[in-house]
Amino acid sequence: MRAALFVTCVNDALYPSTGIATVRLLERLGVEVDFPAAQTCCGQPQFNTGYRRGTEPLVRRMTRVFDGYDYVVTPSGSCAAMVRHHYPRIGGEDAAGLASRTYELTEFLVDVVGVTDVGAYFPHTVTYHPSCHGLRMLGLGERPRKLLESVRGLELRELPGADECCGFGGTFALKNSDVSAAMGQDKVHHAVTTGAEVLCGADNSCLMHIDGILRREGAAPRAVHLAEILASTEEEPWS
CATH class of the missing domain: 3.40.50.1860 (Rossmann fold)
Incomplete structure (x- = not known):
């Protein structure tokens, strides 16, 4: 099983140990983890503040970066919720596809890895x-x-x-x-x-x-x- 890690801005900038722990955990369970280095902010801060136009380029970028992965895993419920609930309304069909493949870490462990x-x-x-x-x-x-x-x-x-x-x-x-x-x-x-x-x-x-x-x-x-x-x-x- 192969999955992409969506580490999120907060973890990347302030809590890298959480991203490292996520990779170590998933690999221990037999998951092959990729880290697409081109990932950036998912757009949640902009969207929540009312800047939808400023969010759209980030949605398009995230959709391109994670294209081709069956599973995208993130150790963040808020960023997972942004992708799952708001991306389909902002970015159309491609973004909706990413939303359907994005999992918060505990969801992925229990529902996908089993x-x-x-x-x-x-x-x-x-x-x-x-x-x-x-x-x-x-x-x-x-x-x-x-x-x-x-x-x-x-x-x-x-x-x-x-x-x-x-x-x-x-x-x-x-x-x-x-x-x-x-x-x-x-x-x-x-x-x-x-x-x-x-x-x-x-x-x-x-x-x-x-x-x-x-x-x-x-x-x-x-x-x-x-x-x-x-x-x-x-x-x-x-x-």
């Missing part, structure tokens, strides 16, 4: 935050939890108010910073009450927002992308 036990080992207490795009637009449901529950050594703790937005929301955090920060503080408070060492999620944009508040408040949990947990083994531990 696994929930990926051979991971992560001896830590973990609580899981389901980001809004994955929860509401992609309908990831129990996929991330099933993957986490199969990780050896991991104790999964329920996050109170898990289905509430963390307050990031892309440009929402810039335009409504006070509201965004207050929502993030609520999320952090809930995470702290679990006593977990790690708060994980499937979107580094949300985790960046939450982790910033955790660090400013000196709170104990560390924000970690789900891919890094699933890629961790006794031979290649997470650090």
